[in-house]
Each structure stands twice: as C-alpha cells, then as structure tokens.
Amino acid sequence: xxxxxxxxxxxxxxxxxxxxxxxxxxxxxxxxxxxxxxxxxxxxxxxxxxxxxxxxxxxxxxxxxxxxxxxxxxxxxxxxxxxxxxxxxxxxxxxxxxxxxxxxxxxxxxxxxxxxxxxxxxxxxxxxxxxxxxxxxxxxxxxxxxxxxxxxxxxxxxxxxxxxxxxxxxxxxxxxxxxxxxxxxxxxxxxxxxxxxxxxxxxxxxxxxxxxxxxxxxxxxxxxxxxxxxxxxxxxxxxxxxxxxxxxxxxxxxxxxxxxxxxxxxxxxxxxxxxxxxx
Amino acid sequence: xxxxxxxxxxxxxxxxxxxxxxxxxxxxxxxxxxxxxxxxxxxxxxxxxxxxxxxxxxxxxxxxxxxxxxxxxxxxxxxxxxxxxxxxxxxxxxxxxxxxxxxxxxxxxxxxxxxxxxxxxxxxxxxxxxxxxxxxxxxxxxxxxxxxxxxxxxxxxxxxxxxxxxxxxxxxxxxxxxxxxxxxxxxxxxxxxxxxxxxxxxxxxxxxxxxxxxxxxxxxxxxxxxxxxxxxxxxxxxxxxxxxxxxxxxxxxxxxxxxxxxxxxxxxxxxxxxxxxxxxxxxxxxxxxxxxxxxxxxxxxxxxxx
Numbered sequence: 305x306x307x308x309x310x311x312x313x314x315x316x317x318x319x320x321x322x323x324x325x326x327x328x329x330x331x332x333x334x335x336x337x338x339x340x341x342x343x344x345x346x347x348x349x350x351x352x353x354x355x356x357x358x359x360x361x362x363x364x365x366x367x368x369x370x371x372x373x374x375x376x377x378x379x380x381x382x383x384x385x386x387x388x389x390x391x392x393x394x395x396x397x398x399x400x401x402x403x404x405x406x407x408x409x410x411x412x413x414x415x416x417x418x419x420x421x422x423x424x425x426x427x428x429x430x431x432x433x434x435x436x437x438x439x440x441x442x443x444x445x446x447x448x449x450x451x452x453x454x455x456x457x458x459x460x461x462x463x464x465x466x467x468x469x470x471x472x473x474x475x476x477x478x479x480x481x482x483x484x485x486x487x488x489x490x491x492x493x494x495x496x497x498x499x500x501x502x503x504x505x506x507x508x509x510x511x512x513x514x515x516x517x518x519x520x521x522x523x524x525x526x527x528x529x530x531x532x533x534x535x536x537x538x539x540x541x542x543x544x545x546x547x548x549x550x551x552x553x554x555x556x557x558x559x560x561x562x563x564x565x566x567x568x569x570x571x572x573x574x575x576x577x578x579x580x581x582x583x
Numbered sequence: 584x585x586x587x588x589x590x591x592x593x594x595x596x597x598x599x600x601x602x603x604x605x606x607x608x609x610x611x612x613x614x615x616x617x618x619x620x621x622x623x624x625x626x627x628x629x630x631x632x633x634x635x636x637x638x639x640x641x642x643x644x645x646x647x648x649x650x651x652x653x654x655x656x657x658x659x660x661x662x663x664x665x666x667x668x669x670x671x672x673x674x675x676x677x678x679x680x681x682x683x684x685x686x687x688x689x690x691x692x693x694x695x696x697x698x699x700x701x702x703x704x705x706x707x708x709x710x711x712x713x714x715x716x717x718x719x720x721x722x723x724x725x726x727x728x729x730x731x732x733x734x735x736x737x738x739x740x741x742x743x744x745x746x747x748x749x750x751x752x753x754x755x756x757x758x759x760x761x762x763x764x765x766x767x768x769x770x771x772x773x774x775x776x777x778x779x780x781x782x783x784x785x786x787x788x789x790x791x792x793x794x795x796x797x798x799x800x801x802x803x804x805x806x807x808x809x810x811x812x813x814x815x816x817x818x819x820x821x822x823x824x825x826x827x828x829x830x831x832x833x834x835x836x837x838x839x840x841x842x843x844x845x846x847x848x849x850x851x852x853x854x855x856x857x858x859x860x861x862x863x864x865x866x867x868x869x870x871x872x873x874x875x876x877x878x879x880x881x882x883x884x885x886x887x888x889x
Contacts, residue, residue, distance in 0.1 A: 324694075430638060550726065566707075
C-alpha cells in the first residue's frame with residue numbers, strides 16, 4: 305500500500321517537473337521558432353507553432369548586415385584575456401598565502417577578502433574617469449583591466465587558496481626536500497593536481513566576462529569595439545521592427561554560452577557551487 | 584661566507600630531523616607571487632573606491648574635473664525626489680524578486696531531487712536561462728510579452744502592455760529576473776539538500792514524522808536554513824544593484840515609474856555628466872548594501888541559533 309502510494313507521488317512529481325521545465329524553456333523555443341520564420345509570418349494571427357517552411361534569411365541578414373562577427377571576436381578576446389590573467393594572478397597569490405609562511409600573510413588575505421564587500425557597480429564612475437585618463441575608453445584594455453579585480457576574480461583567488469590549504473603538508477615538504485623551488489612546486493605540482501578546480505573557475509570567470517553587461521556598456525560606445533551582449537542591443541535600430549531578425553541575433557548571441565554549458569554542464573554547476581561558497 | 588654554508592648545512596640536517604621546522608621566508612619569491620594580484624587589486628578596486636568617496640564631495644564632471652564643495656551633494660541628495668523615488672522602486676523590485684525567487688528555487692529543487700532518470704534533463708532545462716547574457720533574455724521577453732504580437736497575450740486573450748503599464752512594468756521586470764536567475768537558486772538548494780545525510784530522514788520516519796510536510800517542516804527546512812540564508816543574502820546584494828534588466832526592458836518608464844538607484848546614478852553620470860553627484864548616489868547605494876547585508880546576516884544568524 306505504502307510502496308504504491310510513493311510510486312504514484314513520484315510519477316506525479318516527474319510529470320509536474322517535466323511540465324514546468326517545458327513551460328520554463330518555452331520562451332527559448334519561441335525565440336528560435338520566430339528566428340526561423342519569414343518576417344511577414346511572425347505577426348500573423350494565429351501564430352504558427354513550428355517554423356514551416358524553415359527560413360534562414362534572418363540569420364543571413366544579421367551576419368551580413370551587422371558587426372556580429374566582429375562582436376564575437378571582441379568578446380572572445382576580452383573573455384580569454386581576463387580569464388587567463390585572473391587565473392594566473394590568483395594561482396600565484398593563493399599559493400604564496402597558503403604554502404609559504406611569511407609575516408603579513410594574514411593581513412593580505414583579510415584585506416583581499418574585505419574587498420568582496422565592495423559592490424562593484426558603485427565604482428563605475430571613477431573607473432570610467434580612470435580609463436578615460438589613460439585613453440583606454442573604447443579599447444580592449446579598457447574592458448579587460450578593471451574586470452581583473454571584479455568580484456569573481458577575487459572569489460577565484462580565495463577559492464584557490466582554500467583548495468591549496470587542503471593539500472597535504474607532506475606533499476610540499478617532500479618536494480622541498482627534493483630541492484624543488486616554490487615556483488616549480490606551484491606550476492609542476494599544485495597546478496596539475498588541481499586541474500578540476502581550475503576548469504571550474506576558468507569557465508565561471510569566462511562566462512562572467514562573456515555575459516557581463518554593465519562595464520562594457522559603460523566603457524564602450526563605438527560599435528566595432530562592442531561585446532556581444534552590448535552589440536545586440538544596437539541591432540534593433542538597424543532593422544526597424546523585424547522580429548525574426550531580432551530573435552536571430554538573440555539566438556546567435558546566446559549560442560556560444562549555451563554550447564559551452566552543454567559541453568561543460570558538470571563544471572559549470574561545480575563552478576557555481578564553489579564560487580558561491582556552498583561547497 | 585663560511586657561516587652561510589654552515590647555515591645551509593644546518594638547515595638541511597634539521598629538515599631531515601624535524602620536518603615541521605619553519606623554513607626561512609623566501610621574500611623574493613613571496614613578492615613575485617603575491618604582488619601582481621595585490622597591485623591589480625589596489626589599482627582597480629581600492630583606488631576607485633577611495634576616489635568615489637572623494638568625488639562625492641566635489642562638483643566634478645565625468646572627466647573628473649571639478650573642485651571640493653563640501654557636503655553640498657549630500658544635501659542635494661536628501662532633497663532629490665527622483666533619488667527617493669528610485670530608492671522606493673529598487674526596494675519594490677527587491678520585494679518582488681528576492682523572496683519569490685528563493686521560494687520558487689526551493690520548490691523546484693525539492694521536486695528535482697526526487698527525480699531519478701530525468702533529474703539531469705530537468706535541471707539542465709531550468710538552469711539554461713541563467714547562462715544567457717541579460718540582453719538576450721530581455722530581447723526574448725520583449726517579444727514573448729509584446730503587447731500587440733506577443734504569444735502570451737495571444738494565448739490568454741490579453742491586451743496588456745507588460746513593460747509599459749504603470750502597474751505591470753515592475754512585476755514584469757521581476758518576473759523576467761526570476762526566470763533568468765532561478766537556476767542558480769535551484770543549484771544551491773540541490774547542493775544543500777544533497778548534503779543532508781540520509782540517516783536524518785530515517786530517524787525522522789522512526790520518530791513518526793510520516794507526512795511529507797512534517798518531514799520538511801521539522802527536518803529539511805531547519806537543516807537547509809544555512810543555504811537559504813546564503814541564497815537570500817547573495818540575492819539581496821545583487822538586486823540592490825539592479826540596472827541591466829530595467830534599462831533594457833522599460834528604460835525607467837513608464838513615467839519614471841521603474842527608475843532604480845543605479846539607473847539614476849547612470850543618468851546623472853553619463854547623460855548629465857555630473858560625476859560628483861553620481862558618486863554621491865553611489866556612496867548612498869554602497870552604504871545601503873553594506874547596512875542591509877550586515878543586518879540580514881545578523882538576523883539570519885539569530886534565527887539559526889534559535
């Protein structure tokens with residue numbers, strides 16, 4: 305009796321969850337549907353639930369008539385540069401703080417941790433002035449440099465330190481006895497032994513920079529220097545109101561992170577859990 | 584010279600005998616490793632924070648040119664009706680988004696952890712919106728909730744202009760925010776639920792807590808509280824800084840009814856070129872975030888200690 309009841313509840317939960325998930329994801333389906341429909345048919349009543357016939361005109365139009373390829377390129381440059389630089393800086397910093405005993409290490413750690421209290425958005429006015437003084441507005445450096453100290457960068461350093469703290473003391477002691485220097489231990493021993501966490505942190509950082517809206521929106525106003533999230537907000541004025549093109553540019557903009565997520569699902573989930581402090 | 588050799592030899596011997604003897608601090612290595620990050624951090628986080636405080640007492644333009652005017656900006660802020668309106672709109676947005684988003688995340692997480700084969704699929708679908716850029720999310724919802732041709736208005740025979748109706752504009756922005764970010768909350772809650780040892784549930788059923796709700800009320804909910812409070816705090820800090828969705832969905836309209844604090848700051852800085860006054864608004868927001876998150880942490884910790 306009891307077993308049957310639980311199986312009925314579990315079937316019910318399965319059905320409800322699936323239904324909710326399908327409804328939840330429906331807007332994404334609808335965007336794809338519209339992007340593949342010929343523009344005159346996107347506003348017809350009743351709307352058609354499937355794109356028949358399949359029309360790729362909107363995608364061709366967006367790729368040919370906007371700078372979206374250039375925006376992809378910009379976003380890749382910015383995201384890769386920030387991710388690689390942050391991982392490198394955080395790796396070195398956290399190794400020293402975790403494995404080398406030196407006076408003031410606790411102060412350095414607490415000072416960096418306290419920086420997480422600063423809401424980054426309230427710093428954009430002085431950051432913009434600073435970039436303006438350095439003549440870096442509308443440049444790659446202007447987008448990249450301030451994000452090296454964005455909250456996820458600080459979190460990356462703190463998480464690395466936590467993972468290095470958990471490494472057994474015997475490991476570095478043995479390496480030291482073999483005559484290995486600190487640099488060698490860091491890059492030949494600690495870094496390879498923590499590739500899992502490095503991947504999770506790298507993907508989290510990369511997606512953050514890729515999707516970041518506020519800072520590139522402030523520091524970039526020339527169309528060829530825009531990142532994808534900023535660029536696609538410009539296209540509306542280029543087409544007038546044309547829903548299929550609007551949705552085609554949205555789908556193209558979403559594609560890289562969606563693909564990244566589908567490939568690295570586990571890592572993304574791991575990254576979220578680790579950087580938010582739950583694990 | 585000779586003493587250095589003895590030193591080295593001495594250290595080698597002790598390293599073999601007493602493994603935990605602290606090594607001499609290799610200061611050169613420490614500096615090479617620690618300085619790059621610390622320098623970047625000081626230049627791009629500490630320096631702007633210090634400068635925003637100084638700017639808030641000046642009449643600087645957006646290039647930073649101006650002079651000290653004392654507390655004039657703060658006096659102006661206290662009388663700025665648009666600032667107080669934007670503050671209320673932000674609080675309203677927080678009320679509409681933080682607790683509902685947490686509740687929805689918890690309910691979905693409780694359902695998803697009970698799935699077996701479909702767990703991965705359902706989780707992936709619910710999480711997918713979270714990894715989209717905000718402008719993609721707003722583009723999609725501007726179309727789905729379009730007044731004239733939107734599929735939602737068509738399906739439910741409505742004529743609501745969701746993002747330009749004074750009553751619906753902010754709830755619609757909050758709803759889109761929940762749709763976009765609930766995946767994060769679900770993930771957090773699932774991690775929290777999986778950390779609860781199965782023995783607790785066995786003990787619960789032995790104690791006679793057979794009904795699902797009783798188990799939730801007396802076991803799951805208190806054990807999950809640290810996660811719940813973390814989710815609440817993280818969201819509160821984030822939603823104080825609401826700007827992107829509002830800018831892209833309503834642009835502060837209709838009739839300024841959705842202007843939020845950060846948007847007020849943005850307009851003052853980048854369309855009115857008042858760098859000094861915009862900095863004052865930033866400081867106000869900074870203080871609000873700091874005070875409310877400390878208060879919240881205190882309050883939530885108190886609840887936990889009960």
